Amino acid sequence: MSLASTAAYAARRAAQRERVRILYRRALKDTLNWAVHRHLFYEDADNLRARFEVNRGVEDPDTIDRLIVDGEAQYNKWRHPDPYIVPWAPGGSKFTRNPTPPEGIEIIYNYGREDND
């Protein structure tokens, strides 16, 4: 039944692939947040990849959906409370720290020189 409308099937699988990719990306970043030391991070990243590889051959879209929902629930459970965000990115410490001043403003450089100098 889902093979009859192959365009819809392909679209659904593509959307699932997208979700898996985004989930893997976020999970990997989270792994880096938790395991700060590099050798620990490599081990944890390998474990994460192995967990994704276990479900690699699943073909049925409903099973895949269920697996993705499970994975996202696990990701939400393990999210780090203080993730590392690049400083200039939204949520980082340097975000909008020094915005460009609005147009038309000019600074007069007179170095505090007073009028009676």
Added chain:
Amino acid sequence: MALRAALIRHLRVPVQTLSPAGRVSQPSVANSLFGSIRFMSSHDDHLSKEDVADRVLSVVKSFPKVDPSKVTPDVHFQSDLGLDSLDNVEILMALEEEFKLEIPDKEADKIDSCKLAIEYIHNHPMAS
């Protein structure tokens, strides 16, 4: 005191101001040597394309699942190097760490080859 004031006035470097029409006024001699290199500025260090390309290629070559001899500046991760979409994600994370970038999820999907990666990083204003 007067000597000090005279000395300071002698060493004062005139500031380049923009005239109201927006044209840069003539730089003085003292400024022309240092006009292009601002030593303490953090805004002038935009990367050159060869720098970006070298670093991207070294990151891709040091990926354990990649054969280093096949990596060229316009190699496609999935079709030429035989990588997976999850491997693509891993390479992108390595590139983000190398260049201290934060690539949003939507853009990260589209970066599929070395050429796109080099272009994206080169055009990113905060790459370092």
